[in-house]
Amino acid sequence: MKDDNQELADFQVHSLKYKTRLTRKYKERKPYEVPNPMELRSVIPGTVVDIKAKEGQSLKEGEVILLLEAMKMINEIHMPFDAKIKKIHVEKGQGIAKNYLMVELE
């Protein structure tokens, strides 16, 4: 099997720095991002079938913001806490990927 990964790099494990090859998977890993509670992102890919809330509207925890159809289920997207809708980034009928920014709160 061809191995096109020959380059040696510095690689720190605890207190020592080693000379070693890096795997493609390691190089392509996504850096960690601190989740922002004011951003509602999709946890599953799907289609926005209805939007119940409006920009500028203040909603209570548990109230429905929009409906996301995914895996043959209509999922209600709820307010995680009492807040105001700052911006809605999706439209009715739009297909969205996982982790797509749907709604911003303030």
Next chain:
Amino acid sequence: MSLKKYILDLRKRRERVQQGGGEKAIEKQTAMGKMTARERILALLDKDSFTEYDLFVEHEARDFGMDKKQLHGDGVIIGTGTIYGAPVCVFAQDFTVAGGSLGLMHARKITKIMDHALKMRVPLIGINDSGGARIQEGVNSLAGYGEIFYRNTIASGVIPQISVILGPCAGGAVYSPALTDFVFTVDKISKMFITGPSVIKTVLGEEISMEDLGGARVHAEITGNAHFFAESEQECFDQIKKLITYIPWNNKQKAKAFPPKPPKFKKNIDDIIPGDPRQPYDVRDVIKAIADDSDFFEIQELFAANIVIGFGRMNGETVGFVANQPLVLAGVLDTDSSDKAARFIRYCDAFNIPIITLEDMPGYLPGIDQEHAGVIRHGAKVLYAYSEATVPKITVILRKAYGGGYIAMNSRHMHADFMFAWPTAEIAVMGPEGAANIIFKKEIEEADNPDEMRKLKVQEYKEKFANPYVAAAKGYIDSVIEPDETRQMLLHALDVSVSKEDHRPDKKHGVPPF
């Protein structure tokens, strides 16, 4: 009436069915660069050894016009044969017949040969080349898959099960290979995924090619679903044949012994290992310097390359090698390498293959992605697999054996049978730099020249603890050996363990951290 007439009739019937999906479909198959199901079986098995079963099976579907369709062999060929004289059961899906789609009778043929393999206690080889479930047969085709998965599971650890992906293997179909011991793939031909690019595009709007989503390379390097990667079908069959020589027919037997041969590798082991513990080397060179004929049959070469697994022979008998690879990611244990090693250890244990562990690793890989990916439960698999294994377990510590990694890599504390260490071994709770920084924190901070003091203390720690003698003094290491003595010591250890008995408490089964 003469008998001849009946014989001629049989021959005609055979010939017709053996045509599979007919000339046009075969042409299409060839145009895709693929062999036909029958050609594949003949290429894999010993000459003239294939005996076919169920040639005349036909489907019984009645809906959607299926009653008017004849599907030769119902799209799958099954039978028995030999590989280097060893009996095997085999099935090969025939893509030329209704795209190799799986209906009830197709599945029944497969489960028939699976049952046969299990009863006869011989390896099962399944060649997958199928568009998936035969939609016209509805829930019957789902039932078929389920019966296959059940048998894969029941036969697991009893007979070797080999899956060969030579075409599409999509949707539910992927779970049969996933349940088997070894998955073989061929570049540009194998395609494995749960949902294909078109569904992904419709539902998610994400575009990806079939090759990038679930081609051979992806499964061999990224997902770890494949154990072997070949450039051509012929190379793939050669790999399977070679694998068969290393493994027993079933869990009650040992792999066939070959005439012992000394290693071919001429390099001195001492010269392989750099003096500086931060410099890499290829641990496969150490294996080649140790193994019979310097022959090492590596498994999952590209996936989690920071650990090396595979078969070799010592004095003619198959052994499994598990070795940290300093050349890749410094040889750390992480989620993928833990999975890879643990499964291989369990395979060896199930099939009576002694395990030789070569250790040189700085520990588990630190980082948020690793912690969040579950390095705790994945890493635990290595501890579980080694502790559970009752085959002979031998460890040689080459260089670094730090912290949790030292415990995990078949240490005395996982009840290794033999613990050897080279004089270059550094067996310690962590690397000297880290340890000195903690233990001598106060002295370093209060010194007039902290950097000088740190260097001094690191050196002091290194001399006192970063060696094999502290562990040897406690009996955790049986013997500190010269690198060039390694093969002799391993051969001796294997000789001593020939009639090893090690029993576990009676239980239905353990609950490993899957």
